[in-house]
Amino acid sequence: MKSSPNNHILIPPEPVDFDPTTTPTGTYKAGKKRDDNLARILDAAEEIFVARGFKGASIQSIADAAGLPKANIHYYYKNKTTLYQSVLSKLINLWNTQFNEIKAEDDPATALDGFIREKVRISFTHPNTSKLFAMEVISGAPNLQVYMRTDLRRWVKDRAHVIQSWIEQDKMPATDPVQLIFLIWSSTQHYADFETQVLSIMNKSRYDARTQKKAADFLSDTILRGCGLRPLSAKT
Amino acid sequence: MKSSPNNHILIPPEPVDFDPTTTPTGTYKAGKKRDDNLARILDAAEEIFVARGFKGASIQSIADAAGLPKANIHYYYKNKTTLYQSVLSKLINLWNTQFNEIKAEDDPATALDGFIREKVRISFTHPNTSKLFAMEVISGAPNLQVYMRTDLRRWVKDRAHVIQSWIEQDKMPATDPVQLIFLIWSSTQHYADFETQVLSIMNKSRYDARTQKKAADFLSDTILRGCGLRPLSAKT
DNA sequence: GTCTATAGCCTGATAGAC
DNA sequence: GTCTATCAGGCTATAGAC
Numbered sequence: 060m061k062s063s064p065n066n067h068i069l070i071p072p073e074p075v076d077f078d079p080t081t082t083p084t085g086t087y088k089a090g091k092k093r094d095d096n097l098a099r100i101l102d103a104a105e106e107i108f109v110a111r112g113f114k115g116a117s118i119q120s121i122a123d124a125a126g127l128p129k130a131n132i133h134y135y136y137k138n139k140t141t142l143y144q145s146v147l148s149k150l151i152n153l154w155n156t157q158f159n160e161i162k163a164e165d166d167p168a169t170a171l172d173g174f175i176r177e178k179v180r181i182s183f184t185h186p187n188t189s190k191l192f193a194m195e196v197i198s199g200a201p202n203l204q205v206y207m208r209t210d211l212r213r214w215v216k217d218r219a220h221v222i223q224s225w226i227e228q229d230k231m232p233a234t235d236p237v238q239l240i241f242l243i244w245s246s247t248q249h250y251a252d253f254e255t256q257v258l259s260i261m262n263k264s265r266y267d268a269r270t271q272k273k274a275a276d277f278l279s280d281t282i283l284r285g286c287g288l289r290p291l292s293a294k295t
Numbered sequence: 296m297k298s299s300p301n302n303h304i305l306i307p308p309e310p311v312d313f314d315p316t317t318t319p320t321g322t323y324k325a326g327k328k329r330d331d332n333l334a335r336i337l338d339a340a341e342e343i344f345v346a347r348g349f350k351g352a353s354i355q356s357i358a359d360a361a362g363l364p365k366a367n368i369h370y371y372y373k374n375k376t377t378l379y380q381s382v383l384s385k386l387i388n389l390w391n392t393q394f395n396e397i398k399a400e401d402d403p404a405t406a407l408d409g410f411i412r413e414k415v416r417i418s419f420t421h422p423n424t425s426k427l428f429a430m431e432v433i434s435g436a437p438n439l440q441v442y443m444r445t446d447l448r449r450w451v452k453d454r455a456h457v458i459q460s461w462i463e464q465d466k467m468p469a470t471d472p473v474q475l476i477f478l479i480w481s482s483t484q485h486y487a488d489f490e491t492q493v494l495s496i497m498n499k500s501r502y503d504a505r506t507q508k509k510a511a512d513f514l515s516d517t518i519l520r521g522c523g524l525r526p527l528s529a530k531t
Numbered sequence: 532g533t534c535t536a537t538a539g540c541c542t543g544a545t546a547g548a549c
Numbered sequence: 550g551t552c553t554a555t556c557a558g559g560c561t562a563t564a565g566a567c
Contacts, residue, residue, distance in 0.1 A: 115348060127533095128533065133563080190433045197426045234517070244485070253480075255432050260448050274474065284523065287520065370550070370551080
């Protein structure tokens with residue numbers, strides 16, 4: 060693939076969207092050992108892909124992290140690409156199942172507070188998942204183009220519609236619902252994706268429960284107030 | 296390097312901090328051609344490193360993007376690592392020179408508005424620079440550990456101190472200055488780092504001036520209001 | 532299911548002509 | 550300074566014994 064010099068066009072990174080039902084190869088029977096191995100491999104792969112990138116992640120290093128011989132990875136997954144896509148599938152699955160709904164009948168402050176806190180919680184409990192998603196998107200999302208243009212876009216559209224209905228019901232002042240969703244996403248995910256930077260600046264070696272609570276409280280208060288809503292922590 | 300299975304410890308990615316004065320090899324004389332080539336190489340490298348990761352970025356692809364033969368890259372840079380670190384140096388240099396100061400005498404709303412708008416502007420004009428920094432941090436910042444623990448931490452500490460002084464002067468309500476800086480960083484950089492996602496959801500193929508202005512206005516208004524300040528756009 | 536051995540490819544880096 | 554040719558190393562993936 061050739062590029063003209065110094066252009067600022069996004070490099071199309073060989074878009075290869077995958078079947079989200081990607082499954083490992085080998086015998087399709089269930090089995091405690093099999094399931095256990097698959098879980099270990101997926102966790103290890105997520106960690107190594109984040110730390111080293113797709114190309115930089117060798118099958119050997121993933122096998123080491125999973126505590127299995129290298130050849131066993133190839134027993135479960137045809138090649139590195141299918142393994143990577145399985146990790147992405149797991150990621151999308153987490154995303155799709157974790158989030159509570161927001162509805163037109165809800166109280167905006169309560170609903171947004173719940174959304175923000177859930178996102179913060181996932182950032183602190185599944186930082187690698189958030190990081191892998193971020194790396195994929197930063198690189199041009201070669202494996203998630205279709206997902207983003209279909210499911211994810213619809214997800215945002217539906218939530219934006221609910222927020223818009225709150226505005227029309229005079230439950231909250233006018234604002235741009237899509238930008239508000241971006242603000243909540245970015246500010247909450249920051250604690251996962253930029254964990255290294257946050258810890259360096261706070262001069263800590265790891266997150267603790269207090270840091271998570273402070274982040275959730277700060278973001279909920281600040282964003283709710285930013286939308287013209289009364290923060291839940293405000294005294295009546 | 297061995298890891299125990301399923302741990303959630305950050306993988307130490309061979310921390311190799313570099314001399315920020317990293318310079319290309321070859322003749323040290325100035326020269327129009329030389330400077331031109333160096334600029335082309337650095338721009339191309341930034342783009343390819345973002346799209347493919349460090350390992351995935353082949354010297355050949357960087358050479359193609361720069362419009363130069365592969366061997367010429369090796370003429371200017373001893374190896375891929377020094378090239379990568381030169382790109383990071385350029386990034387830190389941009390960061391260090393671009394930002395205006397905030398001072399205890401300033402009006403908080405005006406100062407924060409200026410800070411937010413400058414960050415938004417850089418996100419839209421230098422998306423690759425922001426993306427590369429993000430990828431480096433997500434991967435554990437193997438090349439920026441020292442920078443983050445020294446210069447960057449001091450930068451944050453100084454700004455936090457100014458914000459704290461505003462609070463003590465009753466120019467603004469109490470809030471956590473460091474978390475506020477994280478909020479501004481994350482929400483503004485989101486438009487660069489997650490460009491692919493934002494465009495997919497907005498169903499656009501590229502950013503335009505209007506999108507940038509809407510983002511800057513939204514973030515300035517929402518964050519200022521979130522801090523208990525009157526947004527600059529509010530009518531007197 | 533597990534593991535060893537190896538084929539085959541790609542890429543970083545160098546040597547040396549021009 | 551530029552460019553061609555090439556080598557050495559590391560990696561994925563497969564074949565096949567157990």
